[in-house]
Structures are given as C-alpha cells and as structure tokens.
Amino acid sequence: MTDTNEGKRRGELWRGTTTPRAPLAPPTDRRTFLKLAGWSALAGGAAACTPRSPEELVPYVDMPEHVVPGRPTYYATTLLREGYGYGAIVETREGRPIKIDGNPGHPATLGASDAVLQAELMQLYDPDRSRTPLHDGTPRSLDALAADLATLRERLLKSGGRGLRVLTPPVTSPTQAARLGALLDSFPEARWHQWHALARDAAITGSRIAFGRAVDITTRMDRADVIVQLDGDFLAEGPAHLAHAADFSSRRRPGPGMLRLWVMESTPGLAGAAADHTLVVPQPRVVRLALALAAELGLAVPAAEGLSPRERRWVAACARDLAEHRGRALVLAGDPQPPAVHALAHWLNAALDAPGRTLEWRDPALARPEPVIESLTALAEDMHRGEVDALVVIDGDPAYDAPADLRFAEGLERVSTVIHHGLYVDATARRADWHVPLAHDLESWGDARAFDGSVSLQQPLVEPLHASLPRLALPEMLMGRWPRSDREVVAAHWEARLGGESAEPWKAALRAGIVAGTASSSVDVVPRPSAIRDALAETPGNADAPAPVLQFRADPHVSDGRYASNAWLQELPRPLTKLTWDNALLISPAMAERMGIGDEEVLRVSTGQATIEAPAWVLPGMPDEALTIWLGHGRAIRSGGEGDSLADGVGVDAYPLRTTGALFARTGIDVEPVGRRYALAATQHHHRMEGREPVRRMTLAEVLDGRDHAPQGDEHPSLYPEPVPAPFDVDAPQWGMAVDLNACTGCMACTAACQAENNIPVVGKRQVRAGREMHWIRVDRYYEGDADAPRTLFQPVPCQHCENAPCEYVCPTGATQHDSEGLNVMVYNRCIGTRDCSQNCPYKVRRFNFVEYNYGAQEAELLSALRNPDVTVRSRGVMEKCTYCIQRISRARRQAKIEDRPIADGDVVTACQQACPTGAIVFGDVSDPESAVSRAKNHPLDYALLAELNTRPRTTYRARVRNPHPDLEENDSSGGDKAHG
Amino acid sequence: MSELSGWLAEFDEVDDLVEAAHRLVDAGHERVEAFTPFPVEALDSVLPPPRDRVTVWVLAGATVGALGGYALQVWTAVFDYPWLVGGKPMHSWPTFLPVSFELAVLLGSLAGFLGMLIGNGLPRLHHPMFAAKDFDLATRDRFFLYLPGQNEAREALAGLDPVHLHEVPGDDDAG
C-alpha cells in the first residue's frame, strides 16, 4: 500500500503485511542506495542522468479495519519504571509505534513526559536487545525453554518449591503481584525477592520509623508557598517527578504568593537549579542541617554542632520562612538521605500542619513495600549458603548492579538453575543457564500503579519484534499454565472489577489508559517523635564525616544502567554537565584547584576493596570535599544484533564501589590523579553569559514594583521597509513560540521529544566531541555567581524563526526562506550545503549532516522502523534545524482545509511543547491576539533573544524570576561572575 | 605554382621598413601590408587603419551582459518565483548589481576576442604568404613589406633596396 511505501521511502522498512514479524529486509532500491551511498557523490552528476529506480508498492493482504493507511492511530498504555506506572499515549503508523507522549489522564505524566519516556521508543527498537532464548549461551527455541521449565517444575513440585527464588524489581502491578502470590501458593517453600539499584528504601524505612508502617507521600505543591528539600531532586527523581514539576511550576508564575523553594543538595540537580536558595553540602552533612532546621522549628531533636555562619543564617531564614507559612509549607527528604532524615521530614511536615494540605500520607503503591536491600541481601546469603536451587531473575541485572559486598555474581555460581528474563544479554544473562528475551512494555499486556496508587492498563502496540516473552510469562510457565497469553492473564485478573474483555468498563479503561478510582486511600497516621529521635541519634551523618565523600547517583538519563544501550539517551546531554556518552567524577572547582587537576584528567578512586579510574569533570555547585559519580555506565551487554553493543566502552562502572552499607555515599576513600587524560564529549564549553544577558533575570520584588525585564537593545534602523514586506499580509496564521524561562527546569524532555518526532540522527561520541551534535532544540545552561555555589540558569534554544532571518539571504539556492505563515523553512532537497546559513545564524541553532548519519548504523533496518514518516530523513551534506514541527502544522492546516474551518488555537502542538512537564513552551498563532501564545508574549517579562540584531525572532522568552528570602538576599546576590568558563 | 599574386620585400631593421613603407604609400600604392615580429607603432601613421572597430564589439558585448544580467535577475526574483528572503524586498536592486557587472565584463571580453579574430580573418591556417621564401623570419627578426601585383610591384619594391625580394605565389584569395 502506498502508505507503507511512503514510510519506506523515508527510511522505514516496516512492511504492511499482516505479520509484523516479517523479515525487516530493505527494499531493493534502498539497498542499492546503501551500497552507493558514498559513491552517489561522484556519480552524483551521472546519477541525475539515469531514471530513478522503480519503487515497490506493498499492500496489505487483508487490512485491519481500524487502520487508515497514512494516518496515525493513538493508543493509551503504561510504561514501567522502578516498578511504577507512567501513563502514555503512543502514536502508531501502520502498526508501528513512532512516538510516545504522556497520557493527560494519568496522574504520573499528566500528558507530559521526560527524556526517558520519550526514549522508551528507542528502547523498543534497540538493536542490542536480545532476540532469542539462550541456553548456556546457545540460541534455543521458546518451545525448548518451555520443555525445560516443565521438567524444572516437576523437580520443584516434589520439594514444594524449596530453593525456588524469584527476583523482580519492586512491583506495583496488581496482576503481577497476584500471579507471584499464586506462584508462592503453589510452591509454599519458594521466596519472592525484590531488587532495584535505585529503589527508595530510605523512604519506606523512614516511614516505618515515623509511623511504624510503610506510608507513601503524595504532595500537593500547588497548595504550597514554601518548599524545603533535604537533598535529592524532586523534579527529576521518584515516580512522581512529572507531577511535581507540573504542580511546582504552577506556583512559580511571577506574582504575589509565588512559591519559594529552599534546597539542600549534595549534587547539583534540577531542583537545586530551580531553587531560590540552594545550600550545597556533602551528603552526610545534610543530616546535621536537617537537625538544625528541626531545632529552629522547635522540635526536640539531637543538637547539631559545627554549622558554619552561612549555614546557620541559611537554616534560620529557612526555618522562619517555614514557620511563617504553616499549613502552606512542605518538607521533602531525598532518596539518597538515610531513613532517619525521611522520618524527620514526616515529623517536620506534621509540625507544619502539612498533612491534608500540602501533602497526603497514603497506603503504599508497591504491592510489597520493603527495603529491597534487605530482600536482596537475604537472597545473596542464601545463595552463598547454597540454599538456592532455582533462581528466576525477571527484568533485572543483579550480577551488574548488586552491591559489591554481596558478591552476587559468585553467588550465582552456586545456584543450580538460573533463569534470566531481561531485555539484554547482560552480566546476569551470561551467568544464567537460561536467558529469556523480555518483551518490551510496548509489546506486552500488563498493568501498574502510579505513585498515588492509580492503576493503568498496559496494552501492546506492536507484536513482539523478537522471540521474547512478556513480563508475566515465567511464573505462568512455572505454574504449568503455559501457553497462555499475557492478555488472558491480565483480563482474568480484572474480570471481577472491569468485567470481561468485551465489557465496557474494560474497554473504557484501555481507552482512557487509567482505571478510574483506584488511587490508594490516604491513611491517618501520626509521627512518633521518640522513635525518630532514636533513629537520628544513631545516624552517622551527624558525626563529622571524614573527607572526601564519594556519592553515587543515577545517571540522569541512563538511570541505573537499564538504558545503557539506548542511543538517544546516551547522546542526550545531561542537564547540568552537558556531558554525553560517558560518566565522570564530578568535582567542585575548589577541590579540583586544590588537587591541581582539570576536566578529563583521570582520577583513581579506591576504597579498601575496590578501585575505579574515571575522568574528572569540574562542576560548579558540587560540594567541596565530595565526588559524585553516576551509576549505570560501563555495563557489559552482548548485542542481540551483529557487532558490539552500543553500551560497550561507554563510561565507567561505579557499582564495584557500592556496598550495602553505602548505597548512595561512602566515606573513607582515597582519590589521586593517574596522570592520564580521557576525552569526554560535552555539548557546551562555555558557562558564563559574558554580560550578554541571553537569560534575563530579576527578583520577584522587582516584578512586583512593576519593573519589566531589562531594556532590550535598540532596534537598528534598516534600509528596507519595516516591518517585513508584502507576502506576510496574506491572511494565514503567523506561528510563534514563547518560552517561560521561569518554568523551564532544564530537564531535556523537549530535546528528547524533538529527536523522536523529527527523525534526528544520533551521531556518536566522536562527532559530538567534534561539535557536530544534531539536536534541534538545545538547552543552554549558564552559571552566575560564586563558582562553588552558583546560580544555574537554563534556556531552551530552538530555531528562533526570525522574521528578518540572517540565514535566508545568504543561501545561494533559496533552500532556506520564509513562507507566508512566518516560518523560516528549511528545504532539505534544495540544500547544497554551503553552511553559510549557519555561519550567519546568531543563535547557532542550525545543524549539519557532515557525513551520512542515517544509514551508518549497522541496524539501520531496525532503527529506521521508528522514523516518523511525515518527516524527511536528511541525507549527508544537508543543513537542518527546528521547523516548529512543520509536519504537525501541515497536518493541522490540511485537516482544517478539509473540514473547511480556520485552524483553531491549540490545533498545533509542537513536540517540545507537548513533552514539557512544566508548560514552559507555548506555541500558536501570534497574529491572533486571543491565542495563548499572544497572551504569553504580551507579558511584560517577555523579551527577544539578541533583539538588538533586529532579526525579529518569532521565538521569545519570559525572564527568569527569583523569589529570594529577604533575610538572605544581600549576601546571596554575589555579583562576581566566577563560574569557570 | 601559377602566376604570382605579389612580392615581398625583406628588411632587417625596423627603421628601413618604416621608411620604405612611407615611400610606397607616397608613391600612391594603397594595398601595402607590413609583416613584423612585434607591433611597430611607427607604421600606424603610415599604413591605412582597418575599417572595423574592435571596441564596438566590446561595447556591444558589455551592454548585453549588463542589461541582460540585470533583467534575468529581476525576472526570476521578482516575477517568475518571488521568494521572501530575510525580510528583504523582492526587488532588492543593490544585490543584483554584482552579477550584472560580472556578466558585462564576461561578455565584453568574449566579444573583444571574437571581434579581433573576425576582423583579422583568423583562423587562417593556409595562406599564400606562408609559401613565400623566408617568410618564417617574419616572426623572428625580419620585417617584410608586401605589394600585390606582377612586375610593376617587383619594380616598386626593388626600388626600396630591401635585403631580399621574395615572390608570393598566386592564390585564389590574397591579402
């Protein structure tokens, strides 16, 4: 059918036949192209003299009735992360998922998304995914697996399941929990363990200390006037971070009663960057500050000694602010902090009348809330004791990410049968007797709870690409209930509640992507001061920590390592470091200076037991006497496809230094330079604004006395008539964008979404290092103030779509010019690659295909399946840039024309706008005074970037507004711009 | 070789040539032509100037280039497919000047070159003159005077006491 062909011609290989497993063989014309890709240059002239090779049309044999070829279809489903559910709406073309976005009806996403959610698409098509079951490393069929499991089952039945252990990530999925329960019933002696390297143990233990039971917190930041965060990063971590971002930003609009955020952090994070006051200290010291804060608020806690004057003033002001906003205040404890701090946070919140107002205590969303570290330790000990007969690892790689002191890999040797069920042939898989490919969430049925307990169903968007089994399969097999489709399993579980698959409630739940009324109920509990006090007393952090501290954090994109081979996420610049393709030892400028080292110099970090060598990266805002390294790198994956895994040789594995006693920070390390350098690929090399004020800043006070943003540069007079002449006058919508720098948290979701929507290639570390990254919307990060406690400013920069575009008049072929809707269009097929447009672009938002970035990948066939058929795939030698998602504009325009109506405000939503969790990006018709974007642009704080150049950008920004506490303002506004360049 | 078309007088000094040319012209001979290894400006005042003018060719070429070039730009950029570029007017005349100028120079020079060739009737690989004895010295260091005709021409030239006299074999077209 023409539509699959359309697709194919833009680089997709998906054939529209009824079996999605059909071989992904490229069509002849494309293969010949592949061969000639290089030579087309030389043959170029000649090639133009021979007719285009004929193309194939491959129609369906039998067209599924809900498919309209050439038109997108959208489905609601659920993606799992750390066991929690994220509701998503997935766009498919001819049965091919090509875009993931948040589900507006789902509490965890609210229609927005983050980089990882966007990149789950790449995860689905990841060429490195394992493609077939392996028995002792040799490919076997699923039937062979089933047979083998049957015999295992026989063996286990005799012993009542003695020695059978199942290891999963924390589980919220009601169905999975129920089925595992059933498994335990049929094998009374079996055990179910949970492990996740980033599981939120401290929160669980903390609530147990505070209340004697596990309790979840859900916040209502939209009701808060003051928020204090004790370490961590509530805008980036935890299952509720997207909801947090939405609520938080809703109260950050400049004006009376603007929310004030206080952040103590041990590693620069998004919350710290967004905060009005950030206090940077090594992780163990946070306990002490928390105690001081509690004391200031009159809680009877152990005294905190040795605070510096600055800390003292900071805590005092913070406490005063909290006290003044009783009932409208909120205290958050970060995951890296010990349980006692979480318990203390509960106590503080209670003391501030937060419960029922700015937060709710609820039943946990987890089916079995337990500190997973204990669960895993138990398992490991049993393994070493040889008590484990069969271990089933579902969606995990403990051999890689278990704390080093558990010696998990060794333990595996002593287990007679290890079955690994995962996406990759990873460390655990290679030690397992059986490796079973795990179906991706987009390939399976299931369900999961969001942070607030709401259940959403998971439905497959595509038949499995490889010979994989869904998450729910193995327990069923062990229970002898196979073959049975995961769909049946889920449907059966919900039979009672939603009726059968034919029943309306079930269909409704599928359509809406959420099961109504499943949020967990709030619980009425009261903190127990004594218990909390005891816990605090024995928390080491209160003693002086021997410097330096090594802090473990999840990679902002690669997480605990499960996205290590995800090209999009590896190349997506990390929000603060702007690093790609590697992790590094983050070190404060002061410490680096003391050690006499700089960026890229390799440091050796050793604890008694283990040693790693990793390059240093000097990061303003790192606490002194502390190093931070990201987990999730240096993961050994054997690619399911040909060639090496993309994760090979990327970054350094920090897990060997991580122990049960020190999951997030460990002291007693020695650090020394090795005297070697290791090249890192960052996308931003200069960190000061050089007095050019690309980001305009002011304080709430200034806004309130009616001062608008710093005056714009005077517009230069022009020889030519202004405003731009005739063709603009046709009655067409005039597209424009407004970006609210105050709402932007710098999370990079926009960049990821743009990459997914616009077929933006991944270029690899070497090209990034050469300064050739391709992202259409970059997020600039500037520092101001003291390098050790700088203020961090983010600024998303897409094409500004200047009305007087400097790029246009220098193009010799007219490949970039204006259309009547005010778009600065880029016509790839007319571009000959002089790059003069980029030279003349003051914003440097243009990207160039210096070599062939699209057909280079070995697995081009598989990867090309995720391409958006509405967007041209750019060949080598062609300039490209943000188009304001012109394909979406075009679709809206054509739809409106078909329905014979004008394009309504909101008909066009750009990918970045759709993804943004804080609604920082507004897009629409600026010629319509009533449109959202016009209203945004009318705001007094709205300004144009480099307006003095008279480029008349269609993209404008709203100045960043801080809301500092009066007591701290004077010494916090340190003028000297000492952030390193 | 049929009957002669004319005679060549050979000199080995420029001044002799010039002086001889004078005497011939004064004697009322029109179709006198001189052949020299390098341009001899002294002869300009003696021998009649060529009727055609190379400069006219050049002027024509340059004009066509300039006007044509500008017209092409205006037609393509303003009428055939107007583009909105950099917010500039369709007819941004200043930017049309460079190309017009270059085209003027290009066509001007080409016309000049052609004008010279056509005026000189080149290329002309075969010419009776080449058959004359020692004529190859004309590009070396000898200077020749040519007078068409039979004996009277011979007489006239001989009267100029040249170094040598050569006969130029007859041909359908001389000159």
Added chain:
Amino acid sequence: MPQLFPRWSNSVARLAFATLLLCVPAVVAGLMLHVRSDWFTGAGIAPVQPVPFSHAHHSGKLGIDCRYCHTGVESSPVAGIPPTRTCMTCHSQLWTEAEALAPVRESMASGQSLRWTRVTDLADYAYFDHAVHVHNGVGCASCHGAVQTMPLTMAPHAFHMGFCLDCHRDPGPNLRPPARITDMDWSPVDGAADTRALLAHYDIRSERLDDCSICHR
C-alpha cells in the same frame, strides 16, 4: 618555405572554431531535454506488474468508482493500493480460474502481499495529500490522467515540481464541482465565471500555495 596546411584547412579551422563556441550551449540544452524525456521520467510507459490490472476494464468498462479500491483517498494523505481481499471480493466469484489472477489467489492463500511497481512516483521529499486535494475540487484525472482508458496503468506525464507548481499557482482551471471529483470523463466547463465560482466555493487563495512548506517538510 612550403605550406604547413592544405587550403581546405581554412574552412575546417573556421568550422571547428564555430562548433567549439556552440557545443557548450548545445550540451546544456541536450541535458535539459534529456531530463524531460519520457525515457527519463517514465511518463507514458507502463511498467510490468505482477498482475496485468486494467483500469480501462474496471474503471472504464465496469465503471467501478475509484474509491471502491482506493479507500484512503478522502480521509488520508495516501489513496492506498487495495488489499488483496478487495480484489477477491469479486474474483472469488469471477474468473476464479483465470491464469492472470493466479498471483492474487496465491497472495490471498499465502498471506504474502502482492508487490506492485509504483507508477506515480513523486520525489521522496515532496509530500502529497490526496484527501485535501479531492476535498478541494481537484479530480483524480487532473494528475492521473485518463486511467479509464489505460489497459495497463501508466503515468500520463512527468511529475516534475513544475507540474505541481503550475496548478498551485493557478488552480482554477483544474477545479471541478464536488460531485465530479472521481468522474473520469468530466471535462472542465471553461469559462472564467465558474472558475471564479469554484475558487470561491472551495475558498482557495493561490497566493501562498507555492510556499515551500506546502509540499516540503
């Protein structure tokens, strides 16, 4: 000294000189004609197909409406090539033994798609939307020609950018009443009056229809 060249060499030399001057424009012109030639564009040439499908028979003789097979044309950018089942709706009863239809039956049985050769081939970077055109008065025949007369389907003309531009700059002549979109035999009632009427009816303003962004993304 003897002549280096014979007399005739003069005319040869002049001729050579002239051709030398002329050959440059000649080559350019040749190339330009070449890329417009049917051999190059494939216009008017019917490619070999797995099944010798005849629009002349189905559309012309039987008068089956275009939309019976090309179902997407009103709702989707792509008109769509009919799935094998569509063919079988009739051919499970008619011509069930016909040799020519063997591939169709096989496809139905094996579930493997028929593989047609594309006849109307736009450049990959040019995006054409059938729905918006048929909803705005552009008939099938305007681009696909008189397929109802084609025993084997061929492109009636080259699909150069120029072809699209001409109509986008002056759509009037190619517009037809809504009822006539799929009428292959309908010919425009020429007359500025109802051209204007149609333009008004479909509310088409051509001044921006030649923007790059109309076809390229």
Added chain:
Amino acid sequence: MAEPQRDALIDTAFGYASLGERIAATVLSGSRTGWLLLLAGFTTLSLLFLYTIMLVFTVGVGVLGLNIPVAWGFPIVNVVWWLGIGHAGTLISAILVQLRQDWRNSVNRFAEAMTIFAAGIAGLFPVLHLGRPWFAYWLVPYPATMEIWPQWRSPLVWDFFAIATYITVSVLFWYTGLVPDLATMRDRAKPRWAKRIYGVLCLGWRGAHSHWRRFRTAYLVMAALATPLVVSVHSVIALDFATTIVPGYHSEMFPPYFVAGAIFSGFAMVLTITIPLRRWLRLEAVITTRHLDIMAKTMLAAGLVVVYAYLVEHFVIWYVGDEYERYMALNRILGPYACAWWGTMAINAGVTQLLWSKRIRTSPAILFCVAIVLNVGMWLERYLIVLSSPHRGYLPAAWDTESGTMIDWLMLLGSLGLFFALLTLLLRWIPAVSIYEVKELLHERREEG
C-alpha cells in the same frame, strides 16, 4: 651570459633573433632531467590532492575540520588565498600594460599562467567545501524542471559569477597575448608535427600590421575590462564575509582590504616563482634584478595598505564600541586563535618592513625567503578571519573551537602540488616570457639608444 648592469630591464646586447632564441630555447631544447624530477614531485602532490578530493566526495565534508559554530574552514581559507595569488598576475598583465609599465613585458606571461592556475584551483575549493558538491550547478540560472532559480541576494551567487568570469577572462587574455608567440614557435620548431600543432594554436597568425593593430586594441580593452574585474572579484569574496552579521566578518572595509591583501600575497607568489625560474631557465638577462626590485617595492606598498587596514579595523572596532565586535577583537589577540593573530601581525606587519632595504630587494636569495614567509603570513591572516570569527559568536553557550584535520592540510599541500605541476608542464610547452613583447621592449630601448 653576464648579469647586465643593475637597473636595466633588458640586456640590449641581444639581437631580436638571439633574444627570441634564448626564450624559445626554454621550450624547444631537449628534455631536462631536472625538469622531469620536478614534475614527478609535484605530480605526486597533485595525486594527494586527488585523494583528499575523493575522500571529501565519498565520505563527506565531515572529514575536514568543521563543526557548528565553525562551519567554514580550510576550504574557504584556501579559496581566498589562491584567488589572492591569482590577482597579482592579472595586475601585472592588465593594469600595468595600461600604465605602460614596460618592465612587465618580461614577467607577464607566466604571471598570467600563474593567475589561471591559481584561479582554477581557487575555483575548486568552494565546490569541495559543499555538503553536496554534485549539486554545485544549481548556482547556474538555467530553466530547471523545478522551475526555480538561484537566490540572487546571496553573495555566494555573486561569488560563483565573479570567479567563473575571472577564470574565463584570464584564459582569454592570456591566450590572446600568446597567439603571436605561438606563431614564433611554429616558425622555430623543427619537427613538422610540432610546427603543425603550434600552427593550429596560433590560428595562422602572420604578423600583418593591420592584425597587430586590432590585436593591440583588443588586448588593451581586455586589460581595461580585467582591471575592474580583478578588483571586483576579491571585493565579492570579501562580501561573502562583510554581508553577514558575524562579528569579525561584518566589516565595511573588507573589500578594499581584501584586494590589497590579494596583491600583496600575489606578488609574494610571483617572486616565489620568478626567482628560482630565472635562475633555472637562465633568464637573468631578461628578468633582471631590476624586475625583482620593482616587484618587491609593489609588494611593500600593498603590504603597507594591509597594515593600514589592520589599524583601521581595530580602530573602528574600538570607536564603534559594539560589545560583540570588541570581544571578538580581544578574543583574537588572547583567545584560542591568538597564535594565528600574532603570527599574522609578526609577518604581514613585521617581516614586510625588510623590503625597505634595497639590498634585500635586490638579493634574490633573501627576497625569495621573504616572499615565502609572506605567503604563509597571508594564509594565516585568512585562517584567522575565517575560523576565529564564528567560533565565539553571540551566544556563549554555542561557543566552540575548530582547527584543521590531517585531510585539511593534505588538501592544501596537494593544491600547491597541482599548482606547481601545471606551471612546470606549461613552461615546457609555451615560452615562459612573452617573446614579441620583449622584442618590442628591446626595440624601444634601442630607440632610446
């Protein structure tokens, strides 16, 4: 033969014939091993050039040192540099002929050849720098099936026309001047085939006086046209930069400044070639130290203009007080490209001053070295302008540096190889010095007595 007295332009001891023989001898006399070795060496380098071109065409411009923001690199530097070199030739042959500078007669021939090759190579680089070089022809206004035309507001289109015109006119001009000498060769050459070839090439030139007259006017008018052309070409090149809004590119004074630079570097190259050439072909009698002296003076003059341009540029930047411009200027002096800046200044502003001394101007060896250094200096200057300006543009977040890759350097080296290879070949086939013009010169000197 003995070196003629210092300030003579030609040794009047010559007779027309012997003079002609001497020059023609450079071509006609039997093969020389030295020449072959030279040719071999240069050809090898040219092959290197070919290799880099293949690489760029097959893999992409990615093999060169380019990125965002520095999207223009070595190829552009080389265009400007090579064109500049070409300009000296045109200046000598076209402008000086109108100024009746008869000393040019001895050097214009190969100066023009130099122009053609330099311009030709310069013409290659803009294509090599394209992302899709095989579509370079889209700059030609022809009736395409797309029904679209070049975008005339772009200085790159002006460039295309300027360079194309420049190359064509240079070839015409050079060939016109060559016709009479080809006739001489025809009559000197011994083997019949050689006679034939020269016979065809000289179009049957007979040296008739009426022909000489048309020839002179044509030659003069072409010169008159070539003069504004040569100025316009480098001005247009300068406009590629000046019309942008990039600090460091956007400068109203670029056109004259570039033209001066062109003449400067051009004469440096002429000297770099002349000095070894006259020695090697034993033409000291025709190309005397007087010529070297004059050319060195011209170079000094051009050099001073360039230095003046430097001063004015920096003054204007300071005077206008645009923060971006000021930062750019400061950044050139202290930033990542400081070496290039200091190098440029040391050479173009410093070394040039040596030319004040007549001893240096008239001692071939030293002058040769100076000339080479100045060539490098001018290349550095272009490198500085092209690369250092965009690398720190308006938005600090987009700043990045870029320098050439190995391929970049090989390409530059290769282009030099090609240039000299062509020159070497040419010297064997056509007279290195315009025979008829030096005879004319000799004649005039005799007249003077």
